[in-house]
Amino acid sequence: MEPTARDVLTLSVDCGGSGIKAGVLDASGTAxxxxxxxxxxxxxxxxxxxxxxxxxxxxxxxxxxxxxxMPGMIRHGVVIATPHYINRAGPRTRPLPELVDAWxxxxxxxxxxxxxxxxxxxxNDAELHGAGVIAGAxxxxxxxxxxxxxxxxxxxxRLAPHLELSHAPVRRATTYDAYIGExxxxxLGDALWSxxxxxxxxxxxxxxxxxxxxxxxxxxxxxxxxxxxRLGPEVVVVPxxxxxxGGVRAWALWGEDAD
Numbered sequence: 648m649e650p651t652a653r654d655v656l657t658l659s660v661d662c663g664g665s666g667i668k669a670g671v672l673d674a675s676g677t678a679x680x681x682x683x684x685x686x687x688x689x690x691x692x693x694x695x696x697x698x699x700x701x702x703x704x705x706x707x708x709x710x711x712x713x714x715x716x717m718p719g720m721i722r723h724g725v726v727i728a729t730p731h732y733i734n735r736a737g738p739r740t741r742p743l744p745e746l747v748d749a750w751x752x753x754x755x756x757x758x759x760x761x762x763x764x765x766x767x768x769x770x771n772d773a774e775l776h777g778a779g780v781i782a783g784a785x786x787x788x789x790x791x792x793x794x795x796x797x798x799x800x801x802x803x804x805r806l807a808p809h810l811e812l813s814h815a816p817v818r819r820a821t822t823y824d825a826y827i828g829e830x831x832x833x834x835l836g837d838a839l840w841s842x843x844x845x846x847x848x849x850x851x852x853x854x855x856x857x858x859x860x861x862x863x864x865x866x867x868x869x870x871x872x873x874x875x876x877r878l879g880p881e882v883v884v885v886p887x888x889x890x891x892x893g894g895v896r897a898w899a900l901w902g903e904d905a906d
Contacts, residue, residue, distance in 0.1 A: 658710035658765075659894025660700055661772060661887075662717040663687065663865065664731040664738045664794030665829070667699060668891070671708045676779075676892040679708045690746060691732045693753045697762045704763060712902070713759055714768045714894030716775030718797065720809055724756025724769040730813075730824070731794065738794050739830065768897050771809055772890065773797030776863050778900055779893030780885045785858030788851070792844065792866040795824035800855065806900065812851075823847065832866060841874040848878060861885050 656679060660669040670682035683703050688695060700715065719729030731738045733746040759767040776797070777789035783804030791797035796813040799806065813824040825831065827847055832840040848860065862870065862878075863885045870884060878884075898904040 655712065656708060656710040657895045657898065658704055658707065658713040658763075659775075659891040660703070660713065660715040661775065661890035661894075662696070662715060663772065664718065666865075667703070669700070669703045669707065670891045670894075671710050672891060672895050674895060676895050678891070682888075682891060683707065687731075687737065689737045689740075690735055690743060692746060692749050693726070693755060693758060696732070697755075697758050700759065701762050710765065712766045712768075712898065713763060714770075714775060714897045714902075715755070715759065716770055716772035716890060716893070717755070718772055718795070719750075720811055721755075721769055721771050721774075722809075724754060724767065726750050726753045726755055726769075728811075738828075766903065768894075768902050770897065770901070771797065771799060773864075774799040774806060774809065775893040775897060776885075776887075776890040777801060777806075777861065777893065778896040779889035779891070780861050780863065780883075782859065786855065787859045787861065788855050788857045789861045789863060790847075790851075791864030792827060792862065792870075793829060793864040795828040796826075796847075797864060800857075804900070817847075817850075829866065832869065837869045838871055838873075841869070841871040844870055845874050845877060848882065857881065859883065863887060863889055 656671050666684050668684040671679045720727040729750050733742045734740045756767040756769040773791045777799040781787045781801050787801045789799045798812040817826050827843050860882045865887045867884050
């Protein structure tokens with residue numbers, strides 16, 4: 648008997664600058680085993696990332712497809728550009744020319760399919776996160792707070808072309824990535840860092856005129872209650888685990904389950 652959509656299990660992988668988290672979920676978003684997190688290994692070539700994912704998969708229930716989100720500009724499963732992974736020892740270390748060349752134009756979806764033998768979707772990590780939380784109505788912006796700043800936006804549930812907002816200049820010519828990334832959160836402490844998050848939200852509001860803004864990522868839980876109260880009713884703080892659920896919903900939005 649052919650498996651129904653309800654029986655399909657998805658290996659959902661959320662790749663960040665400091666960690667790679669994965670889980671296997673069914674069509675309802677229910678995990679079939681505890682999720683697994685490993686430190687992101689550096690230096691990280693495309694082949695090493697694929698091997699790392701395969702190693703994680705061997706310790707999880709067997710899945711029939713994979714969804715993977717990673718930092719950077721991804722188009723149709725092909726990496727156009729990525730931060731962090733081109734660097735010798737991770738975020739804010741020296742880029743290695745050989746890694747820049749290895750990642751640029753790499754068809755990561757095809758590499759995962761060859762290694763794992765199952766269909767793959769590869770998107771920006773904030774886009775995967777957004778797939779897990781959007782309502783599919785109006786203009787919805789997703790900002791993920793972690794090593795840096797991730798972003799994705801949707802119109803009526805349809806993913807808009809990706810913008811690397813993290814690289815846009817902000818105060819004193821620094822970038823949003825540096826302005827509210829993890830190193831600044833550690834330096835400033837949660838209270839002052841949260842006020843920076845509020846300034847970013849207030850700055851983006853007249854640019855996007857969103858109907859709903861979701862703040863996610865590993866550091867979203869660190870936004871102080873005082874700042875949460877000032878964000879407004881159209882801003883929702885969501886858990887980082889949404890990315891794994893997004894791996895399942897990604898197939899309804901962009902994969903074989905899409906209308």
